[in-house]
Amino acid sequence: MNQRVATTLRGLAEHHRVKLEYVGGLPGSVFGFADPQSRTIVISLNQPDCDVVFTTLHELAHFVLHIDQPYRLSIPRWLSWSFYRPHKSEYLGEIACKTKRLLRRKCGRELQADLWALIAYPQVATPDDVKAFLRQHPEKLKWVLLVTPFLLKHRIGQFIRSLIPLETAKTPDSPPPAHHRS
Numbered sequence: 001m002n003q004r005v006a007t008t009l010r011g012l013a014e015h016h017r018v019k020l021e022y023v024g025g026l027p028g029s030v031f032g033f034a035d036p037q038s039r040t041i042v043i044s045l046n047q048p049d050c051d052v053v054f055t056t057l058h059e060l061a062h063f064v065l066h067i068d069q070p071y072r073l074s075i076p077r078w079l080s081w082s083f084y085r086p087h088k089s090e091y092l093g094e095i096a097c098k099t100k101r102l103l104r105r106k107c108g109r110e111l112q113a114d115l116w117a118l119i120a121y122p123q124v125a126t127p128d129d130v131k132a133f134l135r136q137h138p139e140k141l142k143w144v145l146l147v148t149p150f151l152l153k154h155r156i157g158q159f160i161r162s163l164i165p166l167e168t169a170k171t172p173d174s175p176p177p178a179h180h181r182s
């Protein structure tokens, strides 16, 4: 794995007080797992580098989203109302019930961890890793497109923040900005 990527992953894990262990010899179907007790993430090295990075981020996401600050994904009220209200038509009632079940299943922990990892991935991995990962997992492309607006928003925020120190450096003695209510 690229040295800069490995260092970034270690830094991220340390920030969340998590230990990373990269091991060979895990069964082929096990890419990695998180142990909340010892706060350790074990990652299999029997996978391409681009997958090692993704699996590390996915397991880290479980700590961030489900272990340290567990939350339930809430379905918007306007949407849940249409699920729970009594439907006059049996057909519509059945559709509402199936959609509710599908949403619960699809928006489960694994997808949440995948989305978190996909948002973090391009910021941590090299462009070559991103290309290799999408070539390996074309089915993830739709989720990448879904998280792209969040990624752009983050990048734009970073860019704006990077301008602020330059602005304050120019006028070191300027008084703090006054806040006016309009």
Ligand SMILES: [Zn+2]
Pocket: 058, 059, 062, 109, 110, 113
């Ligand atoms: Zn998982």
